[in-house]
Amino acid sequence: MAAPRAFLHLIPLKWNWGERGFRDLSGVTTPEASHRGRRTLLQFLSDHFYDVEFLREYFLRKQMQKLHLENGSYIRVQNKYGPDIAGAYFILKHGGAVKFRDMEWVRSDEWRHFIAGVSKFQAVPVEAVDASGCAINYDGLGNLLSLKELRSLSLQRCPHVDDWCLSRLYPLASSLQELSLAGCPRISERGLACLHHLQNLHRLDISDLPAVNFPGLTQILVEEMLPNCEVVGMDWAQGLRQGPDEQPQDAAGPIPVEPLAPGSRQPLCNS
Template sequence: MFALRWVKEIGSGISFRKIIRNDYSAIRQLSGEKKVQNHPEEGQSYFESEKKLSIFKVFATKRNTYLELHKYNPMTISSERISEWKESRKREAEISRQRYIKERHAILGSDLATAHFVVYRDGKIKFKNSDNWIEKHPDEDECPELPNKYVRNLYLEAIDSSNTLIRYEGLENFINLKHLKWLSFKNCIHVDDWFVDRLSGELKETLEYLDLSNCHNLTKNCISCFYRFKKLKTLVLQNVVKNKDFEFSCMLLEDACPHVFVDNRIIVYL
């Protein structure tokens, strides 16, 4: 299509460079290319910015999500394979839901953006100089107690993400939290040694209390990560691992860091 028109236009005296430039501009317009606004407006609401996007674009992954049936051999399809495929899709959806959203942090600031991430994923938070824990009611779509615009001097002091589906990828949202002292991931099934390693790198300067009870994917290897926390006072590892190597590693941690109390009891609930 373009080649035939180029021959006619060159014959009429139009330069080839001008023809290419005009066609490139036309292709950009057809492809829907738009300029991205790097700096949001001051006082912009995070929820207002989200409403401008299609709900399908907000939660969509970058990969195509349709099932390519031509890649599957009917002779190899079984109930186990279908179950594996469902679990894989579920995992991808969870990771996508916990992804870092640059616009959220740009509009709300690091502390409030992390608060939104935690509260809207079944956790609860507490701000500095406040005694009230903020959490979203299961029957409500929004949390009215949580500001949706940037608030100066509003800092996160405590996060309770117990019993949530937080993953390694979700920790990318826990950044620049300079006042966070208390943190719990109790009963989180996806917490493992790699999770703790990333956590210790991000929150080593301020954290004083950490609860990882009933996180059964942890091993003795995670103990080496706790040496990084400079202000840690209480480390709760109840019902994590029951073996001598893990207990010995906890004893070494307390000897090396006398200011840290490690609670690694195995509690049997009757």
């Protein structure tokens, strides 16, 4: 005995892989069910990817807020202990290292001991900072601009150090002698041009800068801008000229040059 038609509508639909549609248990493919299934699938994909994009923007916004908070100004520490202690505290909190004059390096895992014995560092200036790989941005760099006797600064592989950050380094012009920008992905020729204030630099490392499009030309320009500085990290001949074997040629070979008619500037036309 066949099942009533009303009962068949209560049976859940099943995907028919062979006929690319939905069918019920009776074996009959229903176009309405197939169309409804496609709409449901498209709606699900639309909602799903919308949520993924929303979550991505949410986490990105949270990450930027965290970065902004971590790069805040240490005004209270500076007012209480001075700019050198505030700058050292900022670097140690970000995982870097600092060196006070005539003292050993203080690493990030020693910052608690540093805070406990801060009194012995209070009257000693910071002469070197290693912020390699630290999440320092434009705002956070302001915590280092008051280090009047800073001689060496390493910003290697800092992901948020860009051209705007380099434009803020001019307060360190009187003391800074060594600067490393190796591996910073956001530094380009425009930022390096801002270093013309640092005339006391003795060594500048600009190796592995992917945003620099013309390394050889940049090397020459920086050396002319800082004549007393040793610029390392780029090959001065890279990208300046190409040899005959490196010149681009057409796949079919060199293009033949047609002879010119006597007294004419136009090539001869083939008859």
